[in-house]
Amino acid sequence: MNAARALLGIYVPGTTSWHRMGVGRKYLVFLALTLPVMIVRDPWLATGLLALTLALVATTRAPLRLAWGLPPMLILLLGVLAGYQVFFGDPRLAVTVTATILIALYAGRILLLTTPMPVLIDALVAAAGPFRFLGARPERFGLAIAVLIRSIPFVAASFGEVRDATRARGIDRNPLLAVTPVVIQAVAFARTTGDALVARGLGEDDE
Incomplete structure (x- = not known):
């Protein structure tokens, strides 16, 4: 598995509800998964949303190694980050920060696994259109x-x-x-x- 697939995932053609869903709704799902844990810094909420996000990624029907896999360097980085927080006496923050990063990564994979990249970028360009003024x-x-x-x-x-x-x-x-x-x-x-x-x-x- 190359670096791009290991880190971000790559579009996998399919007929699931995610593939049929409009790109705007997918972005809303991404925000619904990531914003709560960024606003409410709670380890239980972060853990629950991470489990939910992993389950949703699995419903894309992409190969699990591609959907859930992580590159070794990222695992090492997350381990060092969590260990740093635990060492300084804040295991709750270690859980929250690590889970938040993983939620953002896996929620992004829902988009990337089920939507061609040009479609994702065109949607962002269209969303930025009203701000031309x-x-x-x-x-x-x-x-x-x-x-x-x-x-x-x-x-x-x-x-x-x-x-x-x-x-x-x-x-x-x-x-x-x-x-x-x-x-x-x-x-x-x-x-x-x-x-x-x-x-x-x-x-x-x-x-």
Whole structure:
């Protein structure tokens, strides 16, 4: 499983109710799952919503490894984050923060597993349309979202490649040796993407 599929999931064609549901309603489901736990910082609520979200992801009928699976680096990061909170005497916060991150991730997978990416982005562009009078540029907003989504798997893949390279050389115990190349690759990716957008006139002011 590549980095993109492991982290975000990928569209899986199907005929479930999720696939037939309008994209606007799916976004409302996403907000209904994520907003309560962000407003009410309660571990019991977070745990319950996480269980509900996992159940809803399963109803997309995507392979469970794709629907529920997590990349090892994310599991490690969540473990470190939870351990930090427990170490400083706040296990309730450890549960709440970890569950909140997982709820957002799995709720996002409901969207990504059942809706083609262009449809998701077009819906965001349409939702931003009414804000044109405030100076918003919905098309650029959609482009920014597309670039962001594309960059996440790139960074995740970079971590995996660098981790394998350092492990092969027996120097994987030093985290700086893994982080530094990833940062360099991320900066290079950002500059290349920016140059490509400018070359197409997308980084220039319309005025």
